[in-house]
Amino acid sequence: MSAVDFFGKTVERNFRRRPRFTRGFLRIGYAAQQRLLRRRRGDRRLPSQAFLEQATMRAMRRALADPSRCALVNMFAPAELLHAMGLRPLCAEGFSSFLSGGKCERGYLDFASEKGVPETYCSYHRALLGAVHSGLLQKPRFIITSSSVCDANTSTFREAASHYGMEKFYIDVPHEESEEAVAYVRTQLERLVAFLEEGMGRRMDQDALRLAALRTNESVRYQRKFIDELARREFPNYISAEMHRIIVGHNLLGTEDALKFFRMQYEDIMEFPVQGGGTGLNVDGGIRDGLHVDGGGDDSGFNQRFPDSDPRAKRIIWCHVLPYYAVPLKKLFDFSDRYRLLISDLNFDQLTELDESDILGSMARRLIRNHFNGSALRRAESVTDMAKRLEADAAIIFCQWGCKHSNGGAFLLRDALVAAGVNTLVIDGDAVDRRGTNDGQLATRMQAFLEMLDGGR
Amino acid sequence: MTGNARKFEAMAGNAAAEGQVIGYVCKYTPIEIFAGFGMGHSFMLPNENSFDYADSRMWPSMCGYAKSVMQHVHGGGYESVVFTDCCDALKRVSDLMRADCGKPAVDRASGAATPAFVIGLPRVICEESIRAYAQNLMTFIREYEVHSGMAFDVRRFADACAKTTAPEALSAAAPVGAGYVALLGARAPKSLTERASALCALPVRDLTCASHERSFADSESGDLALDERLIRYAGRLLAQTPCMRMSDNGARAALSGDPNIKAIIYHTIQFCDFYGFEYAGLGTKKIPSLKIETDYSPSSSGQLETRLQAFFESNGLLAEKVQEDKNVKNNNYSLSAGDEPIPRASDTYGARDADNARDTDGARDTDSTKGADSARDSYYAGIDCGSTSTNAVIVDAGGTIVASVTVPTGANGADAARRAMDEAAGGIGGAEMIAWTVATGYGRASVPFAADDVTEITCHARGVHELFRGLPNEARTVIDIGGQDSKVIRIGADAGVAEFSMNDKCAAGTGRFLELMAATLGMELGEMASAGLHPKERVDISSMCAVFAESEVISLIAGGKARDDIVWGVNLAIAGRVASMAARLGARPPYVMTGGVAKNAGVVKALELKLTEQSGGAKAEVTVPKDPQICGALGAAHIAREKGKR
Known part of the structure; x- marks a missing residue:
């Protein structure tokens, strides 16, 4: 039995009767895992990727450790406001991913079903509610959610608030951008600040908020620069790194850790040589000639690290969440030189800088502009643009069990990508519940698709 | 006559002529504004036998209502469809329809796509959100003017509002003060509302999310500017009893809190997850309730009939x-x-x-x-x-x-x-x-x-009661896994059915599931009953879908997993599903299992394990009668004896 298997089974055996023990056990396990995540000699992970995994694990552990500083949130709750108040966000998607990572998800999913949570409900939210109802998650200081981007945010956080007998804060995000819509959300964010201040019994430190906004802006700029370079450089990636990046790019925005990661990620990609192709937009938006011009790049470093690197690797863009426990996917994509996992569309959905003179207003605009908000056509346009920009050979659309928001627009997205000349595969599965993804089926479909891509060379 | 009205007169007979209707799906839709364009309205409660077109455009795991709307509109007949961004599934339907507008020959009848409009609907109710909704209504008016080539007639809009003086009920309402059965939850297919009304001795009142409660009569007087008029109008629309997609829905408590409610039929739509939460919260009420989940297709009418009849039977409400x-x-x-x-x-x-x-x-x-x-x-x-x-x-x-x-x-x-x-x-x-x-x-x-x-639900309860009456393990819960469905029945103090739950239109959790798995494993059912009692390794198999599980089993065989372990995985899958159903019902031991599947020792063992897990470790035993498959018939015979002696 592997350590993870033991971990999962211990949680499953105890979580109903001994929630306190289970909570402590989880925290010990996560602490041990954080130590194991340190970068070691011979580690295939890049420095930024090792830091990323540690940073998200640390954030999760801290949020669980002190309920009095914990805010239970969705992925899109404005993180900078929380960090400026010294709060630690615990996001539904991130938390459930960690449960699944430790093979602990099954019991909580079933527990939620027993409490009446529909079995067709998104498993990220169902696992979270299982943890709420079973007593694993203690009453947090705040519950905050936005209506964007999916319906589950409304039901999950209402249910959690009702369970704990506390008030939640709900940010209603209109589906289309207009000045009136921005003003509407801005007003709500002002109320959120007041809500936080009242709950914490102190005023928000405006300097801390400005600092968080500055870090966000710097992070966004590094993200953009990274994407520019991704268009013309090979960058080794793996499934779980994409999932960890989602947490850093949303709930940890505004923190020193997030800024450090995005800076490191940019520095790491600059270590890799420029390949032919890519639109080569540089940081200032100018066109590069496809040559390696930056001092940070060093071909020898790349070749030492990835001697078999295939410059003709198929470049693949991912849409939606990733089932990072799925062995067939890991085998195909993790550090693969044949199939390069470029980026998930959850990692470029809100590359919006904040206006330091109107932080709340620009946060409101960011919420509305997020490409998952509003029509699926907007997301399709954004993903297609990115696929073109990164010269993606293919796209994989993952239909997460229970996500009507994303799954309903899957064929629209596929049509847009195919029209843009991007081979596209739509698959379904469950990124949390192992029982919801059939490894054999997944492997067959994925392999057939990649064979098709290879045949098209 | 206002300028707008004159423009409207001049445009009469244009594209959006009298007699044409706009389809809509949400009670917050501003149908009085449609009247301002001389358009009729039709709330869509489709009754589609097939989702072939919808399934070709949408991922299968979507709400059946959304798919039926997609299918229905594809059949033609609407000038346009106006959506609110009420839920994820309907938002995607509107996206698909709007995408179709760029494609030829989508509407079978007219050869053109049916235009779709989306009006942003707030999820919170406050002064700002009312103003925001009014603004969205104004945007819609402008968009529709461009689309139709007509001007909005404020007078006609005001007239339409003035006529809406009482709640617009979509189904028969009970007389005030009289007892009734409340149909709550998500909008119900016609087959459900019709059968419930036909089978129930009391009036059945539709209080689902389809129920409109519009009343504008006292808010539309005077010569108000359109902006101001729309703000008042938006306020009245949003003042309706909130549906579950609204963030603040405390006012919904009144729907199930009426002392005149004698029973509740709670409808949920598969893959519409909003209402399952509310139903779970109703568990604390003393009112008899029945949850029915449909996929919004008419094909589940047989199951509907059984459940409704059993429910009304057990509560003395059968017509x-x-x-x-x-x-x-x-x-x-x-x-x-x-x-x-x-x-x-x-x-x-x-x-x-x-x-x-x-x-x-x-x-x-x-x-x-x-x-x-x-x-x-x-x-x-x-x-x-x-x-x-x-x-x-x-x-x-x-x-x-x-x-x-x-x-x-x-x-x-x-x-x-x-x-x-x-x-x-x-x-x-x-x-x-x-x-x-x-x-x-x-x-x-x-x-x-x-x-x-008499329904098998009543009969199984009665049969088990007769078998175990007076014994130390007198059953409180009957678990019946039959060939086509599974049921959990809680027996009340009077030996009648206190509450029951039945699986929905899916083979998972039924004897059919075991048959499919046995065939996949190349085993006889009898052989499967004894296999898997001593597993070496736990393998997980999806409990959600029999078809999905079948391919998983094939993968497990290909992956070299031991047959006994796979059988145990199958047993756990079926047991997990039934045990969840039992937990939702608040089922308590002693448990008795009936139906042919009760002869499968592996399933019984798995069920005991799952029920034990649920009870936090207190060992749950499941008793199986000598002839578990005849319990329904035995109950029927005892009911015959009772009726025959009268």
């Missing part, structure tokens, strides 16, 4: 007319051409006449000198016509089982029922000895010789 119809059914059955003539039920299997009703007391009577009627009144039969097998049980006047028979149902339920009954009655000297027969099971309505039919 008298239905009861009477059942009682006279035996005299009215008809034969289709080519069938063998079937004797009238009253001539054979105990559709008794009233004159003999009082002569049934006493134990089994074998004295032939007492006459034919007296002997006949000594036996009572129950026949359970299930999807896989048909069981007949005959009891004597004291309730002792004197004969029981099981035959495969095959393609003809009535024929199977007759075979089973002939065989069983052979042991007591012939069918003429039977005083009263009650049919149950899926095929209960097609058993022509039965004097009465």
